Structures are given as structure tokens and as C-alpha cells.
Amino acid sequence: MSEIAERLEEIRSRGLYRRMRMVSGPQGPRVLLDGKPVLLLCSNNYLGLADHPRVREAAAEAAMRWGVGAGASRLVSGTMTIHRRLEERLAELKGTSACVLLGSGYLANAGIVSALAREGDVVFSDRLNHASIVDGCRLAKAETFVYDHCDMEHLEWGLREAGGRGSLIVTDGVFSMDGDIAPLAEIVELARRYDVRVMVDEAHAVGAIGPGGRGSVAAAGLEDEVDVIVGTLGKALGSYGAYACCDAQMAEYLVNTARTLIFSTALPPPVVAAALAALELLVAQPERVEKLQRNAAVLRAALAEEGLGTGGSQTQIVPLVGGGAEETVAACEHALKRGVFAQAIRPPTVPAGTSRLRLAVMASHTAAELRMAARVLAQALPERAAARSAVARGGAGPRVFDGLAEAA
Template sequence: MRSLEPELERRRAAHLYRRRRVLGGAQSPLLQVDGKPLLSFCSNDYLGLANHPQVIQALQRGAERYGAGSGSAHLVSGHSAAHHALEEELAAFTGRPRALLYSTGYMANQGVITALMGRGDTVFEDRLNHASLIDGGLLSRADLKRYPHNNIAALADQMTRRLDGEALVAVDGVFSMDGDLAPLPELARLCQAQDAWLMVDDAHGIGVLGRDGRGSVDHFGLDPQAVPILMGTLGKAFGTFGAFVAGSEALIETLIQQSRSYIYTTALPPAVAEATRASLRLVQEESWRREHLQQLIARFRAGASQLGLELMPSETPIQPILAGSAERAVGWSQALESEGMLVTAIRPPTVPTGSARLRVTLSASHSFEQLDRLLDALGRLDREEAV
């Protein structure tokens, strides 16, 4: 049996070693991290709902009614009235006939692709897609083709050369490490011309973009015919946990029958579904959260540009600052932590070699004063060494 230590040592030496941090309280801009207070700019709680009193109260009421766990899979005895109500509300929110809850976004992406695609079919994916989409394509046993980031011409060329069988294009609505949007209108037109499914993983768009936070598909004014498969997560802008897939009656029934990651896992706790119903209402009713978030984004980009920081073309809460090497990204992260701020260094293999970065994420719960503290600290980073 081979030793695992050499690979761990190699990762440490290459500044690629990951370690967990222990939080001592609820999600908020001000965290207790490993016992010390830090101002956080690395949470996906984009609307500041993870610690909202109404969401917490809904969770508590749900636990009082349904208990702590669901007890079983949805198709056995775990599908509660809370789950069913949330699915109906998510379907209405996304403007689709049906929605189906999954226990995680990773399981949703794998479950959809493996249920719809198989040997003889072709899955096309952007090279910067989330790992769950890539793994779904691999597990499906279909032919997996990856095209250069947001390169419609390259994708069109790949699609025209595919063999017989079904075709599916799977793409992030908002790319999780770059923060930019997929060109969904162009993708929709290409998929319709090629008679292919279009699946959008809108984990980082739902709640943030579009009318009342309906996401990147709504942001581009696309309907369910243009984007027949929509996946969204609940642990980011919604502040809770889990995921859903929304689409036609036939799609959802097919997933119930054939999606292994839905069929063979325990349903998320009903209390979490009740909490998510509360956060869904807040997402739609409190538009000031998205308005404040947009103001923070604009203020950050203007300030970072004045400092000469290398930003990426993102108008979303995900604001990467390119460092280049993993060593430099880690050094910058450590320097910020010494000033009382938590900003995660993102390194290969999460991003390509040479594009390590700080991934700044903004939340509606941040104040302008907190953002200015971050900008002041970023201005003091050592950037003299060549990238």
C-alpha cells in the first residue's frame, strides 16, 4: 500500500495545501475564526439571509413540527408537506411547471446529467464549469466535450461534428471563480439550432440577478423553452441549504424515476425547507438587498481600479483579484488576515495554473465602511514582485 505523505508534502511545498477554519458563530461579515475576530469577504451569503431572524424562526417552527431530520428518501417516507410547498413555490418563482428538491447542488448536477445522458450521447461543457457539472458529464458515460471559456464559435464547431445521439450543453450561469456570466442568449440559439438540451447551473445567479432575483436566465430575458433545465442552489443567496431543478412536467417526472442522486439519498430536513420558504419570500420582497449589493460592487471595482489591482470582468458579487502564483495568493491572504480580514486564496486545481487569486465576495450585509476597510488593506499589499 502506497504512502500518502509524499503527495501531502508536495502540496504543502507548492502552496496548494488546504485547511479548514473553525467558525465560532453564525454567518455574518464579522466572524469568529479559529477563536479570533475577522471581517469576512469570502462567503456566498450574497443577500445576508443565512442569519436573518425570519429565516431562523421558520427553521425553529419547522423543527418543532417536523423534527430534526426527514428520516428517509423522498420516494420512501421523507417527502414532507414542507418539501412539497417549497417545490411549488420555487416552480412559480422560476416560471416553470415543476421544481424538484435535491439535497445538494453537486447531487442535482450529477443527477440531471446522468439521468438524461448516456453512452452514444454527447455532453458539451465550458472549461470553467463547476466541478459538479464536469463530474456529472463523466459519470453519465456520454462523450464529454469541453470548449474554451465562453467561446461560442468553438462550441458550435464541436456540436456540428458530433455523432448521433442526444446532445446537452451544461453551463454555469455565473462562473464561480471568475464571476462573469455565460452568454446564455447565444447558447440558447445554438442549442435550438442543434436540437440540444441547454442546462444552466445558476447557483451564483439565483437571488442576485434578474427580476426579484430570478437569476441569470431571467437577467437575459430567456424563457423555459430557451433554457429547459434550470438548476439553483439554496445555500448561497437563499442562505439555507440544498438545491433544486426546475423545468417541464416531463423533465421532473423523468428525474423522479431515473435520477440516482435524488432516489437514493435522504431528503433534506423539512425544517430547512421551511427556512428556505421564508428566505424565498425575503428574496422577492426586499429588493433593497440587491440594490445595496450592486452599490457595493460598483464601489469595490472603482476603488480596486484606483489601486491598480488586476480585476476580472465581473459585475456580480464575485470579484477576483489576480495574483498569478499560488505562493503570492497565499501571501496576500495571510497579509489581509494579519489586518483582521478573511479573504480566501484560490489556487490550482480550482483555477488554472498561473491564475491563482483572491476571491473577494460581497454581501448585502456588508457596510460601505467595511468595504472601505478592505480597500485600504488591499492598498497595502506588497505587489512589487513580478507575477
């Protein structure tokens, strides 16, 4: 057996083998999955904009007008008028004076965290932050303090221990695998007190929470207090790419230091035009956000009626924490056979022992579909999921100073 085959075997033996399933057609509420019709309950196309006719048309028109590629990094020849237009609209939406587009949410987090946290600094990162933030911390030459999930006492302890070396607190706004919301007011208050910057990743918050879907920072009224608001264009906004909203000086700094921006080709014009069209729809049709929130409440209530707890979820991301990797995969397959596709999420995406079905609600689901899904999922998951969902998140971790090795 080759070494790679052995490594694959080891992944399989731990119940962590992954494969890509084939979806035919757009990311609608119902899709053909490996040829079979299913209810799609794990796409981040939250507002149904990825397949909206106006968004598709905008991409097609942009391809004809500007071509399909940007040709180079934004600092070489890649910044085009349409990039600037999208930056202006995003800054308006977020209430900041500047905005910088980046290639994806992953690239944004990796590049910005490593640009802001320099050698000798300490960066503070929530234990359940997305892998792209974890990788940004790894890339940075700074030391990382991983604080327990939303645990402000632990964060403050770390800030004190850092003794003035603290440079950045970074957190998801809405946590990608749990659907809970970061305590931003407390984070900002600690940041002020200890003189560190704050960066919030709105990947799952924009289009989902806050006034008009403007995200978690706007929901908390903290637009002037957060140094960098990162968001992705690839989820609720239905396209691809990412942005950092901040003040003009910070934007200038990121353009000069974020290596994932400097050394990567600019976003393709059709993708940018699609995001612009999606943004217009978000502003013009706030009822999409309201429908998403109503749908999330319908699903959580239906699951509760079936005896399934959903942890701290307050949003369209609804986890059913099962525990073991293999049993979670079995539950996913069980639900699939009954026409519901809810992806099994396992380590390293989530901490060991907290594998889960991560349900993602869309505004385009009907309440009847979500109630049907809850019934199917209740059959797919053993009863103990109900008890575990409530307690499997967070928990008191060890008070170690550099906990990055433990993070996904």
C-alpha cells in the same frame, strides 16, 4: 513516512495544502476567525439571509413541527408536505411549471448531467464550469466536449463535430470563481440550431442578478428556452439543498433517473423551512438584491482605484487573479493579518496559473468596509495582479474534442 503522509507532503510542496479555518458565530459580514475579528469577504451568504432572524425562526419552528430529519430518500418516505411547498414556490419564482428538490447543488449537478447525457451522447461543458458539473460529466456515460470559456465559436465547432450526437449544453449562469455571466442568449440559439438541451446552474445567480434576483435565465428572458435551471439553496438563500426548475415531464424524468436524488435522503424539514422563509424575504425585499449589486460595484470601483483589475466580474464575485498558488496564499495571510478574510483559491478549483483571492460581497457589508478591504488587498497583492486579472481568464485552449481530463 506512510503513503498518505507522502501524498500530503506532495500537496504541501505544490502550495496546494488546504485547511479549515474556524469561524465562531454566524456567517455575518464580520466574524471571529480562529479567534480573531475579521471582515468576512468570502462567504456566499450574499443577502445576509443565513443569519436573518425570520429564517432562523422558521427553521426552529419546523424542527418542532416536523422533526429534524426526512427519514428516507424522497422516493421512499422522505417527501413531506413542506418539500412540495418549497418546490411550488421555487417554480413560481423561476417561471417554470415544475421543480424538484435535491440534496445539494453538487448532488443536483452530478445527478442531472449524468441523467441527461447518456451513452453515445455528447455533453458540452464550459471550461470554467463548477467541479460538480465536471463530476456530472465524468459520471455520465456520454462523451464530454469542454469548450473554451464562453467561447461560442468553439462551442459551435464542437456541436458540428458531434454530428448529431449532442445532447446537452451545460453552463454556470454566473461563474463561481470569476463572477462573469454566461452568454445565455447565444447558447440557447446554438442549442436550438443543433437540437440539444440546455442546463444552467444558477448557484451564484439566484438572489444576485435578474429581475428581483430571479437569476441569469430570467435576466436574459429565457425561462421558456432553458430545459433545466439548477440552483442551490445554500448561498444567497442562506440555507442548504438545491433545486431543478423545469417542465413537468422533465421533473418526472429526473425523479426516475437522477441517482443522486433517488439514492439520497431528502432535505431536513428545518432546512426546507429556512429556504421557504428566505424565498419570502427575497420576494418581499428586492432592495437586498439592489444593495448587493451596489456593494459589488463599490468594491470593484475601490479595487480599480487601487490599481487592481477584477477581470470580467459583473457580479458580487470579484476575483483578484494573482497567478501562483504560494504567492496567493501569502497575499491571503497578509490581508488576514490586517483584518480582511479573502480566501485564496488554487488549482484544482481554478486552472493552473490562475490562483486568486476570490472576493464575495454581501448585501450586509457597508461601503466603508469594502473600501477598507480594497486598501488592505492592494497592500497584500503585488502590483502585477492588476495586469494579470484582466487577461488570466479563459484564453484559447486546444481544439481537442474530449477536453474533460483538463477540467478541474
